[in-house]
Amino acid sequence: MLRRFPFVINRGIRMGKKSKAPKLPETCLEVPSVASLTGVDVTPIYDTHTHLHSTFDAYRKEYPEGRFSTIPEFVKGYYARIAAQNDQLPAIHVPVKSLVDVWCEAPVLFNEWRELADSALTPELRAEKWGGIEYHFVMGVHPHEARNYTDEVEGQILEAMKHERNVGWGEIGLDYHYDNSPRDIQRNILIRQLEHAIKLGKPLTIHTREADDDIWDILSTQVPKEWKIHIHCFTDSPSLAKKLLDHFPNLYIGITGVITYATNENTSAVVRMLATSPPVDPSRSPLRILLETDAPYMVPSNLTKHQQQTFGLKSNARMPLCHAGMIPWTAEFVAKEATQGVVDQVVKQVENGAEAGDKKVWTAAEVMKIARGNARHVYGI
Numbered sequence: 001m002l003r004r005f006p007f008v009i010n011r012g013i014r015m016g017k018k019s020k021a022p023k024l025p026e027t028c029l030e031v032p033s034v035a036s037l038t039g040v041d042v043t044p045i046y047d048t049h050t051h052l053h054s055t056f057d058a059y060r061k062e063y064p065e066g067r068f069s070t071i072p073e074f075v076k077g078y079y080a081r082i083a084a085q086n087d088q089l090p091a092i093h094v095p096v097k098s099l100v101d102v103w104c105e106a107p108v109l110f111n112e113w114r115e116l117a118d119s120a121l122t123p124e125l126r127a128e129k130w131g132g133i134e135y136h137f138v139m140g141v142h143p144h145e146a147r148n149y150t151d152e153v154e155g156q157i158l159e160a161m162k163h164e165r166n167v168g169w170g171e172i173g174l175d176y177h178y179d180n181s182p183r184d185i186q187r188n189i190l191i192r193q194l195e196h197a198i199k200l201g202k203p204l205t206i207h208t209r210e211a212d213d214d215i216w217d218i219l220s221t222q223v224p225k226e227w228k229i230h231i232h233c234f235t236d237s238p239s240l241a242k243k244l245l246d247h248f249p250n251l252y253i254g255i256t257g258v259i260t261y262a263t264n265e266n267t268s269a270v271v272r273m274l275a276t277s278p279p280v281d282p283s284r285s286p287l288r289i290l291l292e293t294d295a296p297y298m299v300p301s302n303l304t305k306h307q308q309q310t311f312g313l314k315s316n317a318r319m320p321l322c323h324a325g326m327i328p329w330t331a332e333f334v335a336k337e338a339t340q341g342v343v344d345q346v347v348k349q350v351e352n353g354a355e356a357g358d359k360k361v362w363t364a365a366e367v368m369k370i371a372r373g374n375a376r377h378v379y380g381i
Helices: 052-062 071-079 110-118 123-130 143-148 151-160 183-200 212-222 238-247 266-275 301-310 324-351 364-379
Strands: 045-050 096-103 134-139 166-175 204-209 229-231 251-255 289-291
Touching: 045 289, 045 324, 045 364, 052 071, 052 096, 071 096, 071 123, 071 324, 096 110, 096 166, 096 324, 096 364, 110 134, 110 151, 123 134, 134 151, 143 166, 143 183, 151 183, 166 183, 166 212, 166 364, 183 212, 204 212, 212 238, 229 238, 229 364, 238 251, 238 266, 251 266, 251 364, 266 324, 289 324, 289 364, 301 324, 324 364
Parallel strands: 045 096, 096 134, 134 166, 166 204, 204 229, 229 251, 251 289
Antiparallel strands: none
């Protein structure tokens, strides 16, 4: 049985006597691309943080008679078939090229991760099992599960680090929003995992929520300044993001569909800040982001609205789950926020009596291309 973290899947929730949100048909998962990608050269999708086991579990619970009975079948069926299904929105095929699957349970789901990783060991296997999609994984113990961290769990993670498809240690960190594990245990287990990851030279996938001071203190004292770090699904303060970005030149901010949510202003503020910042290296973009889904969670709200219209459903209808094919919709929103950051900067320049700079317009295609290069830099994928 799959262990599920207490995150909220972006679906309708029945409370009191309110009616249940209408169910979208399985074909809603065949996601069209965004209009701005039509007729342009588009970088394939690189999802740097997904939970395939949880995603497939959500799929089977929503569609018990669904078309796909295994994770690789689901990946091939939806990630390699992303194209327009209607005439309302012209779109092009944007294939998924690479996935970073995240295993962060305690106890470790040993048989499950091994089966998927072994099925992607050779190009021939990846072509047969995964439709040519590159499967990678990271492993660690999530802060929610820190109370269950044991020597046995640690030994199993260390064994997983030897696998050819492993590209990092994570998702690890601090979560003071839910406090599912005591905070002192979260801190101790984070430090313990950091020590191992650094000894092994592994990139880090970091989870942080409402723990700004402690995550800064631990990372800045325990992790070498040049280390490769992915701050996953960032929603905390822009000031924390700036402090981390300034200190760690190889640190990147993970952007999920949560950037599209009206309740979250922090992630957009970070993107606007990055779009107008000088690059730490002239050969690299100042937009130090990684695109990710955190699937099955964080369906981009702009996609939800589009699918509601496509299937003629009311505004309370929700996508049943997120998957890697939805990343272009996140990239579209990132481009909008990055452009707004440039506009805001120009307005300030004019207000201060300075000459207005260039009004750069960011595009989803450009965002995807930059994020792909950043994924290569951090994870080598």
